[in-house]
Amino acid sequence: MNKICPGCYKPNVEGYCLNCRKLLFKGAKVPPILPFETPKADNLQIYQEKTKRLSISGVQLKYSLRLEGKELQLTEKGGQYILKPIPPAALVMQPDQAPENEHLTMQIAAQLFDIQTAANALIYFKDGAPAYLTRRFDVKPDGSKFLQEDMAQISGASRHTRGENFKYEGTYEDIGRLIRGNVAAYPPALESYFRLLLFNYLFSNGDAHLKNFSLIQTIMGDYTLTPAYDLMCTVIHTPQESDTALDLYKGDTDGEFYSRYGFFGQPEFRTLAEKIGIQPIRTERIFAHLLSSQNEVLQMIQHSLLSEETKIQYENNYLDKLSRMRMTI
């Protein structure tokens, strides 16, 4: 018996484990096989997202699902889940690995680095093709929605104001400032944000643009950072992409470390932490945390549902970034 939960990789489970069923389906015994085949790619919204930059997020199709009893069904309105099948693009490398890449990266973030993430799992179409499934965190139990705005909206960046590449205009320091200005409990929010930036760098997520960070209104009426979403090792699909979607801060390539090696290391991230106002002692603690758990990460990659070839690639990218973050000048 070699079955694992396609949500959290727990061994010796048939279908989703109890914990994943609670996180995703209010406990309902939803099977890991959808009752329909891969939909025909006719998702216009995605194709209208024209950008000069080739990114995995730009070619991923998204479908809305609702839970009806024990079945997930495609829906136009009142979607509670987002489903991302294998992207149809011939433009990206290894598109068939994209769903599990995203699922694995989200699970590593949640299980090993205490990053709050959107609930997620791998699921399969009737024809056997995998898809990434995630539960929407902006939908209230009664079906209405929490107010949510991404950092492009909050900073007023749109195609209209900044052109086609608007999602990639700005720095991570700018986002830090927006968190400080809009979140009442900003010190812990800034630390969570910084932890996520380090995670993205270590796991080669080069597509963390302005729309991949959002604030959401709480029941109390104030704003907080949303759980993390869209995390994946993008370099597997778009190897030509730069290491970070946004600059860390203006002048981030001027320092001694970057000048010597041509990539970011601890000094640049430390400067960023300082600029967004994180206490140095807290910054060091976050570094130590993110640079730990190497064996656990490698183990989780091995237990994942990636192909053997992609596992090696995923692992090598992680080890490469880890060694960068352990280098000194």
Ligand SMILES: [Zn+2]
């Ligand atoms: Zn599970």
